[in-house]
Amino acid sequence: MLTSILALAASFGVLAQADNPFVQTLFTADPAPLVYNGRVYAFVDHDNTGATYYDMTDWRLFSTADMVNWQDHGSPLSLKDFSWAKANAWAPQIIPRNGQFYFYVPVTNKDGSDSIGVATSTNITGPYKDALGKPLITHSEIDPTVMIDPSGQAYLYYANPDLYYVKLNQDMVSYSSGPTKITLPSGAGFQEAPWVYERNSIYYVAYAGTCCSENIRYMTGSSPTGPFTYKGVIMPTQGKSFTNHEAIIDFRGHSYFFYHNGALPGGNGYQRSACVEEFKYNSDGTIPTIQMTTAGVSQIGTLIPYTRQEAETIAFSANVKTEVCSEGGIDVTGIQSGSYIKVKGVAFGMAGASSLAVRVAGTGSGSIAIHLGSQTGTHIGTCSVTSTGGSQSWKTVTCAISGATGTNDMYFVFGGSGYSFDYWQFTQKS
Numbered sequence: 001m002l003t004s005i006l007a008l009a010a011s012f013g014v015l016a017q018a019d020n021p022f023v024q025t026l027f028t029a030d031p032a033p034l035v036y037n038g039r040v041y042a043f044v045d046h047d048n049t050g051a052t053y054y055d056m057t058d059w060r061l062f063s064t065a066d067m068v069n070w071q072d073h074g075s076p077l078s079l080k081d082f083s084w085a086k087a088n089a090w091a092p093q094i095i096p097r098n099g100q101f102y103f104y105v106p107v108t109n110k111d112g113s114d115s116i117g118v119a120t121s122t123n124i125t126g127p128y129k130d131a132l133g134k135p136l137i138t139h140s141e142i143d144p145t146v147m148i149d150p151s152g153q154a155y156l157y158y159a160n161p162d163l164y165y166v167k168l169n170q171d172m173v174s175y176s177s178g179p180t181k182i183t184l185p186s187g188a189g190f191q192e193a194p195w196v197y198e199r200n201s202i203y204y205v206a207y208a209g210t211c212c213s214e215n216i217r218y219m220t221g222s223s224p225t226g227p228f229t230y231k232g233v234i235m236p237t238q239g240k241s242f243t244n245h246e247a248i249i250d251f252r253g254h255s256y257f258f259y260h261n262g263a264l265p266g267g268n269g270y271q272r273s274a275c276v277e278e279f280k281y282n283s284d285g286t287i288p289t290i291q292m293t294t295a296g297v298s299q300i301g302t303l304i305p306y307t308r309q310e311a312e313t314i315a316f317s318a319n320v321k322t323e324v325c326s327e328g329g330i331d332v333t334g335i336q337s338g339s340y341i342k343v344k345g346v347a348f349g350m351a352g353a354s355s356l357a358v359r360v361a362g363t364g365s366g367s368i369a370i371h372l373g374s375q376t377g378t379h380i381g382t383c384s385v386t387s388t389g390g391s392q393s394w395k396t397v398t399c400a401i402s403g404a405t406g407t408n409d410m411y412f413v414f415g416g417s418g419y420s421f422d423y424w425q426f427t428q429k430s
């Protein structure tokens with residue numbers, strides 16, 4: 001009995017600390033992070049809610065400067081943007097070159113075969129447009145991963161159940177050689193989801209092995225095309241999804257491992273969620289075993305509350321959704337009484353905050369209470385919301401704040417319903 005009470009208390013403790021999965025407003029899978037301009041941009045698949053088989057019609061984008069507060073950028077690309085595509089907006093990867101961003105996707109064609117397409121944009125957040133009006137590669141394989149090696153040669157790999165590559169031309173939307181099949185080392189147990197990158201002259205191929213349920217494995221070599229040596233399992237089979245798909249990046253001196261599981265309420269193999277863990281490479285460049293956690297990663301730095309912050313910048317949330325906003329970007333909607341948004345590591349400073357402005361719209365009414373430390377922690381103020389006359393008729397409401405000093409996790413705890421939330425900004429005490 002005592003043990004079970006302690007276990008229960010411990011699990012609530014973990015939930016309060018939870019930052020994984022890092023998107024709670026929808027189901028996301030196959031995270032493909034790109035470090036760009038001081039932020040991590042995580043492109044993801046989007047499993048439609050209620051799916052009982054693969055049902056993905058667009059890709060989504062989230063970004064962060066601190067690895068814990070993730071801003072929702074909506075949908076940069078959709079199946080509809082490829083006139084020849086029918087279904088399955090599967091695992092993408094995005095890479096910059098030539099002043100553009102190249103967005104590689106696997107999709108199922110109108111003829112039922114799988115192929116790889118490419119879309120481009122001059123803005124990382126899109127919108128992206130089909131670069132070719134037809135597939136780049138028709139080979140009935142999926143899971144593109146792209147790498148520009150130190151010599152400047154770009155390689156596009158793809159897989160399932162074999163691993164192939166083509167050498168991309170400088171234009172990134174055509175290729176000069178291949179497809180070439182890569183000879184896999186014995187013991188590789190290769191299935192799908194390759195993520196290829198070079199680090200300290202070692203070429204890494206991380207991938208999903210032993211379908212179903214999958215674990216994440218890797219192999220390394222001294223050239224982009226091998227031969228590769230099998231190096232073992234990175235993430236053992238776990239979580240409520242029978243697939244997994246890794247991505248590995250370095251950001252601001254830290255190394256991160258992205259993957260997916262089924263950890264949100266209702267989650268499973270078709271309603272997946274992207275997560276991230278931090279790890280350290282061993283001195284010989286090998287990768288340690290990494291376990292799934294709900295705690296997630298440590299914040300790098302803090303969040304400044306005295307500049308405009310988007311409501312859709314979220315460390316963790318419950319019972320909110322996001323939508324395209326008439327003022328530009330995205331807003332938070334679907335608010336119900338008891339919904340909350342956690343923003344992590346908010347730096348109020350020594351003088352602290354005197355007031356808060358929130359941008360809201362809707363015909364409903366309610367209140368936004370602000371708490372520190374937890375949903376029921378120190379209450380620092382409440383902004384009242386009344387009808388603004390329309391679901392996208394935006395209005396700024398200001399309320400007094402007291403007791404907000406230092407650096408704290410902050411919770412917007414919502415009362416009432418029928419309103420949406422676009423952005424917020426505190427004023428510092430003078």
Ligand SMILES: *[C@@H]1O[C@H](CO)[C@@H](O)[C@H](O)[C@H]1NC(C)=O
Nearest residue numbers: 122123124125126127328329
């Ligand atoms: C990219 O698009 C976003 C959203 O429209 C915009 O806020 C941002 O300024 C753009 N970035 C550049 C570099 O043009």
